[in-house]
Amino acid sequence: xxxxxILRLVGLRYQLLWAQTRTRNGRxxxxxxxxxxxxxxxxxxxxxGFGAGMVAMRSGNAERVAQxxxxxxxxxxxxxxxxxxxxxxxxxxxxxxxRFPLSARERLTARHLTGILEPIWLFAxxxxxxxxxxxxxxxxxxxxxxxxxxxxxxxxxxxxxxxxATLIEWLSRxxxxxxxxFVLLITICTLPAVLTPWLTAAHGSKQAVLAxxxxxPPFAAAALMTGRDAGRWLPALGVLAASIAALTAVLVxxxxxxxxxxxxxxxxxTWDDRYERVASxxxxxxxxxxxxxxxxxVRSNKVRFNYIAAIPALAFMTFANAGGHGPLHxxxxxxxxxxxxxxxxxxxxxxxxxxFDASGFRRYFLLPVPPAAILRASSxxxxxxxxxxxxxxxxxxxxxxxVPFDARMPPMLLGCGLGGLLLFNALAIWTSLLSPRRTDxxxxxxxxxxxxxxxxxxxxxxxxxxxxIILDKKVDPGVVLSFWWAPVxxxxxxxxxxxxSLRWGASIFVSRRESLLNTIEGRS
Amino acid sequence: xxxAIEVSHLTKNYGENxxxxxxxxxxxxxxxxxFLGPNGSGKSTTIGxxxxxxxxxxxxxxxxxxxxxxxxxxxKRRMGVMPESLGLFDAxxxxxxxxxxxxxxxxxxxxxxxxVNELLAAMELERTxxxxxxEFSAGMRKRVAFAAxxxxxxxxxxxxxPFESIDPAGVASIKQWLHKITAQGRTxxxxxxxxxxxxxxxxxxxxxxxxxxxxxxxxxxxxxxDGVISHDGREFRTLEExxxxxxxxxYAELDWL
Numbered sequence: 163x164x165x166x167x168i169l170r171l172v173g174l175r176y177q178l179l180w181a182q183t184r185t186r187n188g189r190x191x192x193x194x195x196x197x198x199x200x201x202x203x204x205x206x207x208x209x210x211g212f213g214a215g216m217v218a219m220r221s222g223n224a225e226r227v228a229q230x231x232x233x234x235x236x237x238x239x240x241x242x243x244x245x246x247x248x249x250x251x252x253x254x255x256x257x258x259x260x261r262f263p264l265s266a267r268e269r270l271t272a273r274h275l276t277g278i279l280e281p282i283w284l285f286a287x288x289x290x291x292x293x294x295x296x297x298x299x300x301x302x303x304x305x306x307x308x309x310x311x312x313x314x315x316x317x318x319x320x321x322x323x324x325x326x327a328t329l330i331e332w333l334s335r336x337x338x339x340x341x342x343x344f345v346l347l348i349t350i351c352t353l354p355a356v357l358t359p360w361l362t363a364a365h366g367s368k369q370a371v372l373a374x375x376x377x378x379p380p381f382a383a384a385a386l387m388t389g390r391d392a393g394r395w396l397p398a399l400g401v402l403a404a405s406i407a408a409l410t411a412v413l414v415x416x417x418x419x420x421x422x423x424x425x426x427x428x429x430x431x432t433w434d435d436r437y438e439r440v441a442s443x444x445x446x447x448x449x450x451x452x453x454x455x456x457x458x459x460v461r462s463n464k465v466r467f468n469y470i471a472a473i474p475a476l477a478f479m480t481f482a483n484a485g486g487h488g489p490l491h492x493x494x495x496x497x498x499x500x501x502x503x504x505x506x507x508x509x510x511x512x513x514x515x516x517x518f519d520a521s522g523f524r525r526y527f528l529l530p531v532p533p534a535a536i537l538r539a540s541s542x543x544x545x546x547x548x549x550x551x552x553x554x555x556x557x558x559x560x561x562x563x564x565v566p567f568d569a570r571m572p573p574m575l576l577g578c579g580l581g582g583l584l585l586f587n588a589l590a591i592w593t594s595l596l597s598p599r600r601t602d603x604x605x606x607x608x609x610x611x612x613x614x615x616x617x618x619x620x621x622x623x624x625x626x627x628x629x630x631i632i633l634d635k636k637v638d639p640g641v642v643l644s645f646w647w648a649p650v651x652x653x654x655x656x657x658x659x660x661x662x663s664l665r666w667g668a669s670i671f672v673s674r675r676e677s678l679l680n681t682i683e684g685r686s
Numbered sequence: 687x688x689x690a691i692e693v694s695h696l697t698k699n700y701g702e703n704x705x706x707x708x709x710x711x712x713x714x715x716x717x718x719x720x721f722l723g724p725n726g727s728g729k730s731t732t733i734g735x736x737x738x739x740x741x742x743x744x745x746x747x748x749x750x751x752x753x754x755x756x757x758x759x760x761x762k763r764r765m766g767v768m769p770e771s772l773g774l775f776d777a778x779x780x781x782x783x784x785x786x787x788x789x790x791x792x793x794x795x796x797x798x799x800x801x802v803n804e805l806l807a808a809m810e811l812e813r814t815x816x817x818x819x820x821e822f823s824a825g826m827r828k829r830v831a832f833a834a835x836x837x838x839x840x841x842x843x844x845x846x847x848p849f850e851s852i853d854p855a856g857v858a859s860i861k862q863w864l865h866k867i868t869a870q871g872r873t874x875x876x877x878x879x880x881x882x883x884x885x886x887x888x889x890x891x892x893x894x895x896x897x898x899x900x901x902x903x904x905x906x907x908x909x910x911x912d913g914v915i916s917h918d919g920r921e922f923r924t925l926e927e928x929x930x931x932x933x934x935x936x937y938a939e940l941d942w943l
Contacts, residue, residue: 428813431781431806433799450789454775454782461777518777525773527739529790530762603777604820672756676740683771 167264168272171254175276224297228384229375231293232312236319236380239286243323244330256417278320287316294387303387307395311386314402318379321409328416334463344470351478379405444542447531451539452546458518459511459543462603464610469507472551473558476503479627480563489565490639496559497642497649498630500575502623503555504548504583505590509622512544512587513615515594516682517601523682527675534668537591541664544587552579570646577649582626584656588663589618595670598681688751690715690842690873691736696745698731698898705731706898709745713890716871718864720888720906722881724933728898729877730770733844736875737767750841763791766840770847770877772831776820780811780830783819784837791838798837805833808859824851832860836867843867843874849883861887885909885925893932901932 254276259269277283290312297303333339361367375381382401389395437460441452459465476499480492505512515537516523526536556575565571597614611619633642671678691713698706706728713719723729734740736747738756747754749761767773775783781802788798806812809829814822819830828851835843849857864874864887878884884891885906892903906915906925914921915928922928 429816430813431779431803431815433781450786454778454786457782458775458777520776521769521771521773522775523773524739524769524771525775527756528737528762528765528767528769528773530759530792531790532757532759679739 163271164264164268167262168268168275171259171262171272172276172279175254175279179281224303225384225388228293228297228303228387229381232290232315232380232384232387233375233378235286235289235293236315239282239289239319240323240326243282243319244326274320277324278317283316283320286319287312290315290383297387304389304395307389308387311383311398311402314399314406315379315383318402318405318409321406321413325409325413325416328413328420330467331463332416332420334467340466340470343467344474347471347474348477351474351482377401440546444539448535448539448542451531451535452543455540455543456546458603459508459547462511462518464510464605465508468510469547469551472503472507473555475506476500476555479630488639490643491634492563493565493571494634494637494639494642495630496563496575497578497633498626500552500555500559500579501582501626504552504579505544505586505622507551508544508547509586509590509615509619510611512541512590513593513618514599514601514610514612515540515590516678517594517599517610517612518603519682520600520603521683524679532668533672533675534664537668537671538664540594541587541591544590545583548583548587549580552576552583555579568643570643574643574646574649577651577653581649581653581656582622584653584660586618586622588656588660590615591663591667593618595667595674595678598678600682600684687715689713689748690717690750691719691875692746692748693732693736694746696732696735696747697743698728698735698740699743704897706735706742709894709898709900711892711900711903713873713875715750715873716868717890718868718874718876718888720884720891721875721877721894722879722884722891722929723877723894724896727894727896727933729894730846731898732894733767733769733846733875733877737765737769737844738762739769763838764841765844766835766838766842767844768831768835768846768848772827774819774827774831774834776818778819779817780814780819780822781806783830784833787834788837793838801837805837809833809856825853825856828852829856836863841872843872845874845876847878848876849878849880857883881925881929891925893929895933902928 254273256269256273259272264272291309294303294305294308294312298305298308330343333343361371376385379402382398382405385398386395386402389398437453437456438449441449441456444452476496479499479502480496511518516526519526526533529536556572556579559575560567560572593612593614597612599610599612599615601610609616689712691711693712694710696706696709697704709728709732721729721732731740735742736749736754738754738758741756749758750764752758752761754761775786778786784802784805785798788801789795793801803812806814809832811826811829811833814826819827822830828848832845832848835845848860852860861883864876868874876884876888889905889907890903891906893901895901902917904915908915909923909925914923915925916922917928918931920931922931
């Protein structure tokens with residue numbers, strides 16, 4: 163082992179993170195990250211850790227509280243990591259590390275050490291430790307064993323995120339993998355709605371589930387945190403160790419499979435004009451440009467994954483936590499789901515239209531077309547693909563939703579879906595022009611959105627989620643339906659804003675092209 | 687005969703840095719024109735201004751007899767450009783990229799397909815139907831970029847370092863095509879660091895030095911006939927001698943090497 167070299171690489175990783183703050187966007191991101199970090203630490207130590215410790219002491223059931231808190235934190239950090247890509251980006255690939263005098267084992271260690279020391283896992287560790295200290299502070303925990311437990315739990319969390327991400331990336335590349343992913347996502351999104359009534363109704367089912375959950379890493383870590391006798395904490399230690407060993411084996415196998423050459427063998431040219439046929443609906447001048455952009459959208463693993471996730475996300479937003487209040491509440495929640503569905507699938511590319519082009523970006527200005535046509539082509543493609551999602555969602559809603567039909571519903575859902583799509587893509591023109599980022603076309607994971615793209619996407623999703631929750635709680639669904647014209651009017655307003663953005667954005671595109679070129683070609 | 691390119695007092699700044707300084711040159715039509723200079727002397731910036739990628743801060747550009755700006759769409763249709771960074775769309779296959787380029791430059795579908803097939807065969811890339819451009823080797827990428835620049839048979843061709851990374855057989859083919867293009871009265875504006883190639887290919891050469899200042903322009907056909915070029919009261923038998931004289935020779939001693 164060459165620990166000095168490995169530590170130098172870890173240092174280099176942080177140097178590279180720091181280097182990102184040299185840009186204006188990087189400095190803003192750093193400010194927000196620092197602010198969020200401080201807030202998180204305060205909240206978690208106060209609320210998550212000591213609060214949970216206090217609850218545990220008062221309830222007299224410390225282990226149950228630890229199980230619930232650790233389980234929630236574990237799943238949340240896993241989800242955040244997989245969804246946003248934080249903490250699972252490969253800072254250094256094995257191929258990149260081969261330049262240095264390191265053995266295979268040292269390269270593996272260096273890669274995963276730089277991975278687990280990414281800021282998100284330090285956040286997760288702070289949360290886990292907060293609980294451990296809290297429990298210990300209130301006399302219900304074992305600090306030594308608890309610390310060991312949370313460190314091992316963090317390793318499991320990191321490895322699970324890497325395995326999940328690698329698996330999804332692999333599935334999104336292989337033939338038929340997209341369909342498998344779609345089924346998995348639908349299952350995951352509808353599972354809580356199916357399981358909750360069963361768990362509530364079946365006698366003794368809760369105990370049975372809890373008995374199984376004892377063999378999961380968060381419950382094992384909770385047992386370590388609160389266990390005082392070896393008969394309880396020793397098996398828990400075994401569960402965590404076995405989880406780490408199993409996940410490591412799976413990860414190594416998956417990484418080996420992913421590292422195999424993709425085998426693009428020599429093959430004669432075959433003309434596939436499906437893209438051109440679709441693009442021809444936009445007219446002969448735009449058709450080649452839209453055909454090109456359409457290929458980029460369809461071939462991007464990231465877009466494909468988000469696209470198939472959009473309908474399950476809509477189902478989740480509509481049916482999670484809305485039951486029990488009557489079927490019309492599903493409809494109110496669906497208004498938010500439809501608004502998100504339109505833009506979610508293509509947002510990775512539409513908020514950063516040129517970021518994936520690399521040196522291809524300069525070709526746009528060598529083409530004999532006005533630059534406005536380039537901007538329009540990219541935006542129209544996102545609208546076209548998003549529009550298909552909205553249409554598919556409406557058909558599924560009409561066919562499957564357990565809600566009594568009302569003629570006002572389809573125009574409202576369409577108004578929200580298309581209005582959201584137009585408004586988002588109007589704003590996406592501005593983030594593409596004013597907040598661009600050079601991105602890797604091949605990657606499936608990793609938050610590659612620019613600062614502006616992040617604000618727009620996360621802000622858009624959050625506004626829709628909380629907007630309909632508030633609407634659902636404060637306004638009777640009958641009253642919501644009586645304002646059927648509002649989403650339609652909103653859609654028209656969004657269309658006007660979109661057209662205005664396209665027009666004004668075209669002149670900004672020309673005036674900012676040198677700055678965009680520098681960013682997208684990686685010179686700034 | 688109208689010159690293919692006329693540049694007068696071209697200046698391009700990046701903030702405080704001057705990249706091209708008051709550059710004036712004329713490229714006669716039907717010539718293979720070599721544009722030379724050391725690294726960072728402003729060659730690519732000049733090409734950027736001449737092809738509409740960059741906006742000059744001052745000066746006037748006329749291409750094929752017409753004033754040129756970034757909105758000159760009809761003029762761009764008559765030009766072909768192979769940028770130094772190649773400007774490929776990496777997610778596409780080679781034939782898709784060339785077809786896109788052909789359609790953008792106004793070729794009908796049938797002609798575009800025919801030319802793509804012919805070009806890929808000529809470039810020995812006809813078996814790359816399932817390989818994205820991102821998977822191509824450097825030499826293959828260069829060939830594709832060259833094919834994209836010539837697919838619409840432009841009247842004026844800009845080539846920025848066209849021979850780098852290409853194997854000798856590929857270079858020989860490209861040289862042959864370049865001769866054919868100029869023989870038809872079309873013009874090629876070429877930059878490269880391989881001075882022997884320029885000496886054998888080009889009729890006219892301009893040499894610039896940092897920051898984008900023209901230091902010499904003239905006919906070099908004499909070198910091809912074992913003649914000499916006279917400058918500053920000296921005689922130069924090769925383009926390399928002239929180039930080093932104009933741009934300065936630099937040797938650094940590295941004792942440890």
